[in-house]
Amino acid sequence: MRRWALGTCPVGKRGLPIRKPHRKKSSSSSSKHGRKCSRSQDPELDWREVVSEAEQMVGFPTSFLNLRWLFNDEIANTAVHLRKLVATNHPLLKSAKNLLIGSKSNLQSVGLIVLLVSKAAGFNSRDFPREQYDTGVLHSQRALAEIVEMKRTGHMIHKTMANLQDKEKIGDKFKDLLCGNKIVLLTGDYLLAKCLQHLGGLRNNEVTELISTGLRDLVEGDFLGDRSADNGPLPSRPRAENIVKPYDWENEFNLDKLGGNEFLGQGKDEWVLRTILQSGSLLGKGCQGAMKLAYRGEQTERDAYVLGGHLALMWQLYLDVKDFFIHPHSFSLVGAPVIMALWEYPQIYGHVFEAKMEKKPIELKQLHYVVRSTRCMDYLSGLMDEELAAILKYSDRFPVDDARCALQKMARSIHGETMQYIEK
Numbered sequence: 001m002r003r004w005a006l007g008t009c010p011v012g013k014r015g016l017p018i019r020k021p022h023r024k025k026s027s028s029s030s031s032k033h034g035r036k037c038s039r040s041q042d043p044e045l046d047w048r049e050v051v052s053e054a055e056q057m058v059g060f061p062t063s064f065l066n067l068r069w070l071f072n073d074e075i076a077n078t079a080v081h082l083r084k085l086v087a088t089n090h091p092l093l094k095s096a097k098n099l100l101i102g103s104k105s106n107l108q109s110v111g112l113i114v115l116l117v118s119k120a121a122g123f124n125s126r127d128f129p130r131e132q133y134d135t136g137v138l139h140s141q142r143a144l145a146e147i148v149e150m151k152r153t154g155h156m157i158h159k160t161m162a163n164l165q166d167k168e169k170i171g172d173k174f175k176d177l178l179c180g181n182k183i184v185l186l187t188g189d190y191l192l193a194k195c196l197q198h199l200g201g202l203r204n205n206e207v208t209e210l211i212s213t214g215l216r217d218l219v220e221g222d223f224l225g226d227r228s229a230d231n232g233p234l235p236s237r238p239r240a241e242n243i244v245k246p247y248d249w250e251n252e253f254n255l256d257k258l259g260g261n262e263f264l265g266q267g268k269d270e271w272v273l274r275t276i277l278q279s280g281s282l283l284g285k286g287c288q289g290a291m292k293l294a295y296r297g298e299q300t301e302r303d304a305y306v307l308g309g310h311l312a313l314m315w316q317l318y319l320d321v322k323d324f325f326i327h328p329h330s331f332s333l334v335g336a337p338v339i340m341a342l343w344e345y346p347q348i349y350g351h352v353f354e355a356k357m358e359k360k361p362i363e364l365k366q367l368h369y370v371v372r373s374t375r376c377m378d379y380l381s382g383l384m385d386e387e388l389a390a391i392l393k394y395s396d397r398f399p400v401d402d403a404r405c406a407l408q409k410m411a412r413s414i415h416g417e418t419m420q421y422i423e424k
Contacts, residue, residue, distance in 0.1 A: 267343025
């Protein structure tokens with residue numbers, strides 16, 4: 001297949017499944033929402049200040065949820081072995097750093113989001129003794145927030161396994177990297193096992209089933225689609241037909257298997273499916289489970305699930321765009337910029353296909369410039385506006401003002417920073 005040189009990608013007749021948006025000022029995104037919230041759309045809104053304000057609101061520093069689980073005899077013993085990995089640049093080291101200091105780039109605030117949604121929805125105080133709640137959040141909801149965050153953390157740690165297939169290239173560091181992989185496996189297993197133990201302690205079968213299927217979706221997302229020679233995810237070959245069935249994740253019965261292979265190769269639908277499986281499902285089900293614990297009813301449960309899903313989609317869109325611009329030599333091939341560009345210009349798939357067939361690395365720098373020569377950023381800015389509007393729409397259905405405003409402020413902060421990257 002032909003490779004398109006820098007800046008020569010032709011304007012194809014095939015359009016994306018979403019229209020090219022007319023750019024609007026960011027303040028218009030919330031003109032009909034958040035009447036009691038600040039309408040400030042300052043893209044320079046500091047993320048740490050937003051998180052700190054939200055943590056004070058729910059009465060618990062969720063940044064330290066991980067520390068309470070990790071600093072114990074079982075995990076502390078592994079710290080001694082981590083010293084061996086310093087000279088190896090094992091992926092676990094970067095993950096451990098983000099875990100301890102908190103990172104906007106790893107969706108480490110999922111527990112905080114669950115708590116904010118819990119407080120925004122409220123509960124009937126007559127249904128619960130006074131000792132079962134504080135600062136507007138049930139103790140069971142707080143426990144669920146910890147479970148959701150640590151389940152995602154355990155899964156993320158599992159994904160830091162180093163590839164040791166090429167022993168000759170690794171050389172003397174092989175034994176230390178192998179030791180690091182053992183630490184990764186045991187630490188991730190320990191956290192996931194503790195999650196199941198604490199989940200059973202909630203004594204709610206519906207919530208247990210819900211969160212367990214969220215872990216199933218995480219694993220399903222890891223094995224979706226094609227893989228490269230080093231086991232990295234690859235985008236699917238774009239489908240030939242222009243008319244496709246859209247992926248309506250909001251109206252799925254989410255206890256069943258989500259999506260399906262029929263959405264692969266469909267641009268936006270493939271990206272949404274990957275994101276829902278890898279982050280949206282667990283976050284959405286965590287929010288939905290919190291509503292079950294507070295007896296808020298089926299409609300509120302559904303609204304919470306959809307709100308959590310849209311927050312995950314916006315967050316992943318931010319991560320994909322940031323990764324694409326900050327790391328032009330190592331961005332994800334299944335990120336939103338690449339998948340959107342492939343859908344409109346299937347010829348670009350030649351970059352991926354040839355490297356896959358010849359089992360050689362993809363020339364990411366060349367692919368970076370080819371993707372930028374398309375209109376994908378226009379579509380991504382429109383998609384980001386759509387996600388912000390959806391978050392404002394569903395969050396406005398929750399009655400407690402301060403928690404609702406905190407959620408919307410987080411969304412606007414992510415939206416503002418993403419647009420800064422796109423509009424550079």
